[in-house]
Amino acid sequence: MHHLHHxxxxxxxxxxxxxEELRLPYQLHMLPFPPRVLQRSYLELNPLGTVPLLCHGxxxxxxxxxxxxxxxxxxxxxxxxxxxxxxxxxxxLNWLHRSxxxxxxxxxxxxxxxxxxxxxxxxxxxxxxxxxxxxxxLRCVEAATAQQEWLCAxxxxxxxxxxxYALMLAAYLDMAGxxxxxTQAYWQRLQQRPAFQRALQSEQQAxxxxxxxxxxxxxxxx
Numbered sequence: 001m002h003h004l005h006h007x008x009x010x011x012x013x014x015x016x017x018x019x020e021e022l023r024l025p026y027q028l029h030m031l032p033f034p035p036r037v038l039q040r041s042y043l044e045l046n047p048l049g050t051v052p053l054l055c056h057g058x059x060x061x062x063x064x065x066x067x068x069x070x071x072x073x074x075x076x077x078x079x080x081x082x083x084x085x086x087x088x089x090x091x092x093l094n095w096l097h098r099s100x101x102x103x104x105x106x107x108x109x110x111x112x113x114x115x116x117x118x119x120x121x122x123x124x125x126x127x128x129x130x131x132x133x134x135x136x137x138l139r140c141v142e143a144a145t146a147q148q149e150w151l152c153a154x155x156x157x158x159x160x161x162x163x164x165y166a167l168m169l170a171a172y173l174d175m176a177g178x179x180x181x182x183t184q185a186y187w188q189r190l191q192q193r194p195a196f197q198r199a200l201q202s203e204q205q206a207x208x209x210x211x212x213x214x215x216x217x218x219x220x221x222x
Contacts, residue, residue, distance in 0.1 A: 002026040004055075006206075008030070008213060012064060015052045017164070021195040022071060022075050024071070054070075072158035080156070080161075096159050102137050106134040113130075139180075141167075167186075
């Protein structure tokens with residue numbers, strides 16, 4: 001059994017989506033955001049107080065892109081990983097790391113300085129600058145998906161899940177209208193995947209059952 005600690009719409013959605021793609025058994029532990037403030041007992045499990053936290057046997061993982069890579073590697077038969085013997089291996093690793101370090105990071109600053117800070121501490125100029133930063137780096141997704149259906153290796157992989165969450169977050173921040181046509185078409189393909197839809201349904205159902213705010217407001221691993 002996989003135990004995933006998750007906040008609605010947070011980066012831990014990557015892990016939830018992967019679990020659904022692989023049809024793995026899991027228990028979803030919903031937390032209020034930010035858990036380090038609103039559920040202090042969670043610090044006993046994860047001293048950082050962040051999500052995701054995936055517990056699987058003795059394994060404890062707290063980085064969303066690493067969880068994607070971990071689950072895909074454990075189940076190579078599903079084809080969501082790319083092996084070192086394949087031509088797309090380097091691209092696969094690059095997209096996994098790029099998904100968070102390059103594409104999600106600037107969005108966390110948009111969220112913080114436009115939505116999450118108290119009104120007197122908000123910085124619209126900072127948010128605007130980092131929105132431009134994100135959109136500039138999104139050109140790599142536009143270039144890749146203009147040439148192929150998925151990001152690497154000629155098939156859907158964990159890299160698409162990891163990058164897909166960055167697009168999900170950007171859509172919540174009303175940036176989708178500024179994407180190129182290939183990126184917009186790619187996002188539509190991602191949303192049509194049954195596992196993506198099941199992950200959304202699982203998140204909302206678990207949030208309701210566990211008494212956690214279930215609105216699709218953008219959140220992040222703080």
